[in-house]
Amino acid sequence: MDESEASRRAAAVELVLMDVDGTLTDGTIWVLPDGEEVKGYSVRDGLGIFLGRMAGLSFGIITGKRSQALEKRAEKLGIGEVHQGVLDKASALASILERHGLAAAQAAYIGDDLGDLAVMEGVGLAAAVADAHPEVKARAHYVCSLPGGRGAVREFIEFIVRAKGKWDEVKTRAHEIRNFKP
Secondary structure, eight states: OHHHHHHHHHHOEEEEOOOSSTTTOOSEEEOOOOOOOOOOOOOOHHHHHHHHHHHHHHEEEOSSOOOHHHHHHHHHHOOOOOOSSSOOOHHHHHHHHHHHHHHOOOOGEESGGGHHHHHTSSSSEEEETTOOHHHHHHHHHHSSSTTTTHHHHHHHHHHHHHHHTOOOHHTTTGGGGGEEEE
């Protein structure tokens, strides 16, 4: 898809949904001796979510895994929709859209692997991180230049904010970032 079509789609977006492992993270999971799993999140992506919220976007997560750390991270970032342990991501998407009264064209999703394809097909703007599975990249309207967990989510959010014509407003309000605690 050409960038002008992706920009047209992005201009309609009100809600940005995302996967976690391989998208908000680089896919690495450290397993501690007690069995607890630890993941790393990019401050850049967190800041991107903050900037997107400044532009009026809402955010949500749909992930197949469960993590208490993710709940805390999502709360800190002001992510209103957090759906963990989801095997049927398309049903979760339908429920979220209905609850928010949004059409599919008003939602975007960014993912990295085969489990994300059903959601990508159900939104107006689908994105893949740079290191996504080839089939995911082939179905995406927008493919990030950055890999998962390394700023791809922020790149995608900035693409949407620019397409909506709100980038200059967000830059002007950037001083508010000091209130952000990633």
